[in-house]
Amino acid sequence: MDLLVTTFLKIVFMLVLVIGLVPVLIWAERKGSAMIQDRIGPNRASVAGIRLGGLVHPIADVMKLLFKEDVRPANVHGFFYALAPFVVFFVALLTYAVIPFGDYLEIGGKRIPLVVADLNVGILYVLAIASLGTYGVVMAGWASNNKYAFLGAMRSTSQMISYEISMGLSIMGLLLIFESLRLTDIVAGQGDLILGFLPKWGVVIQPVGALLFITAIFAETNRTPFDLPEGESELVCGYHVEYSSMKFALFYMAEYANLVIGAALIATLFFGGWNIPWLSRGIIEGNAGTLLPLAMILQALFAGVVALLFFRRSVRERNKFGDARDREPGFLGTVFALMCAGSLAGFALQPWNVGPQAASVFATLLQVGAFVGKVVFFCWLFVWVRWTLPRFRYDQLMNLGWKIMLPIALANLVITAVWVALI
């Protein structure tokens, strides 16, 4: 019974993380691209004048897509046409089952491992599910009965096949070193230090593998510079050209869910997962009496400064718009001021006298926070790269995959194998 409840809660956490990140990412993509291109970006949609710098736009989008007509073209293969977006979205959410988002949570003497399913073949599961994603795309492309959609689907398949190989091979070196396919073991193995100061992250011991894996993940998630299946300049928008309304929204959400998976995988395999460098669990628990007040002070300072900035703005720009939007800085300032006050009020609980149980929970929270932070950073990396690099031409894509990445991945694997055998 306990297992059921905890597993359910863990699934809920993962789903909230992923689905919650999707609108934030859509926002980051729009606002980030605007900022990179010297534009201002979305800032119009508002709920009672609260715009959150454009963060309300995804809500408006959802409303629009929900109420839009679900156009179904005349000559589609009905069943597969309807099924494809669900397959894509379903597969996009499957990988989260094996990604550890924390070490363990100790409640009432029980240790709950913070991973939904701790498979001993976790990596194989990840690779298998990653290639399943292309089925939905092919289904959509084929069932749409549209040449652009079909071309997009074909591109997606060939791209998936080409890059899966280098992706699998780039992880192999890591597996040789950590001697396990279990993701929790790989993450736990990255908590050590090399020579006493360098965190034993995948990126440190396998820099080439990390680079190859990140590149391959970009290709697997169909993101620029590898977004040829969409290729809006030549294929309209590729495999989902015939979809509208919520079916299109599912493709759109699946793209970002895939992006979060990609980021979570990069963080898990090559950037230490939930590990905080130089702060192992023992150190955090031992020094919880210092770290917890420190974290609270930092949070209070941050929230306080942000609140002050917002209040300053609310005074300066009192009548900037002459409508409900003028209330926004004051509202946000109040929210941050409350956060600041909350952190300060927490000192009434004497955080410097923290007990071992609470210290354990605090350590877990910090680790989960580190994982989420890394995931958010790599999500931003995806967005950042998208607005930096132009799309590859198709032959360049294939050249890169087969003639460059595959030999490098093989060489990396051989060298790592020799290294592991000798030491």
Next chain:
Amino acid sequence: MRTNGKQHGYGAEMNFRERLYVGEVFRGLWITIKHLVRNIFYMKDMPTVQYPEVKPQYSDRFRGRHRLMQRDDGSPRCVACMMCSTACPADCIHITAAEHPDPTIEKFPEKFDIDLLRCVYCGLCEEACPCDAIRMDTGIYEIVADSRDKFFVNKEFLLNDETNGTL
């Protein structure tokens, strides 16, 4: 900063470092993040005009919506010579001439309609006008209506100084 066309134009030879691509990727990322950070901290320097709240300032010579000039008595200065509608490349000016009661003035426009949807704002009508009757100096660029016939504006509308772009 290298902007030499020979180095980065079409068919340019890339050196070894550039062909490795990885370093150039990071250089590109550095450029974009510089823009991002600068734009976050200097939001005010962004060239974007927040349009409905802030109106762009155009030059005095900007060709906006047309207007018809008036004589001292308020009647149109236009003598219905058809020069403007002849010069008009979009064929959007439709004039019906009538005899003017004043014998010193030969004709006056009984109807003077402009189809604002057809107009290309080239300014040839005001160039062609021999008596400076039609001008495009209103500076009005917000020409909005909820049906097509409302863009078909008549003499009274064009003579009226009060109409501020709203059709």
